[in-house]
Amino acid sequence: MNDIIETIKFDENGLVPAIVQDASTKKVLTLAYMNAESLRLSIEKGETWFYSRSRQELWHKGETSGNTQRIIEMKYDCDQDALLVEVEPKGPACHKGSESCFEESIYRAENGTSKAGSEGSSILTTLEKLISERFDERPEGAYTTYLFEEGVDKILKKVGEEASEVIIAAKNRDKEELKWESADLLYHLLVLLKEQDLPLNEVLQTLEERHNK
Structure with a gap:
């Protein structure tokens, strides 16, 4: 050392x-x-x-x-x-209670990442953190706690069910239903990734690597 x-x-x-x-x-x-x-x-x-x-x-x-x-x-x-x-x-980094000390933007390029894209990425990482906390703390009565307590077979069943619901919504051309079912699928997929100890970032890196080929 x-x-x-x-x-x-x-x-x-x-x-x-x-x-x-x-x-x-x-x-x-x-x-x-x-x-x-x-x-x-x-x-x-x-x-x-x-x-x-x-x-x-x-x-x-x-x-x-x-x-x-x-x-x-x-x-x-x-x-x-x-x-x-x-x-x-484990918790916020900033003494003011925010996740990061760098939260205030003073400049953003006009051709930079869109606000919608940034918010989409942010909510996924926020949800991933919440699921991780549920995994560690197991608060009584929380649905995520229930999934982890039931184990991987229950989680896989829910992922399969939500994927089927996405397919049905798409076949019905129902955008509102598709929106909700897609959100449910993403949530259960994040629960599965946590159960498998696979960070979302590694999945995103794989997507980036494929995109750059």
């Missing part, structure tokens, strides 16, 4: 910027700073530790709020003076 830490080029204050990114959605969550000790703790504990420039002390993300960040992978850039920390967040 010492060799790894010695590789990092800390600034004159002994700090290196750390970009924290959701490992599943690739959304940037925050920018913080690490010194050698917080980097060492992050590697040893498997959760993010940072150095507060204002308080001049180490801090463990989520120690008081419970919004911890389990580290999936850490990388340094080509100049070895910045870190990329991919995490599995």
Whole structure:
């Protein structure tokens, strides 16, 4: 570990910027700073530790709020003076309660991603996170809890049923019905992906790879 830490080029204050990114959605969550000790703790504990420039002390993300960040992978850039920390967040990253510290847009290119496309991607990742929380916490009375408790056969049955309903709606040329049944299918598919421990992002990456061929 010492060799790894010695590789990092800390600034004159002994700090290196750390970009924290959701490992599943690739959304940037925050920018913080690490010194050698917080980097060492992050590697040893498997959760993010940072150095507060204002308080001049180490801090463990989520120690008081419970919004911890389990580290999936850490990388340094080509100049070895910045870190990329991919995490599995448990709760919001921002102290203001939002998922990311970067929520306010100050510029968007006219030919950039459409608002509808952005919102569509956002709701899928939000739903995926909610399903993941249901999987971990199993709140009583929740439909998602019921599916996980019943197991993969029940989930597969629901995916099959909803796929059939989509087919029927399409055959009937009923757009309203097709809209609702498609939403049900997507939800149950996300439940299945969680049961199989397959992140949605890996499916999206596969689509992107096929598109780029």
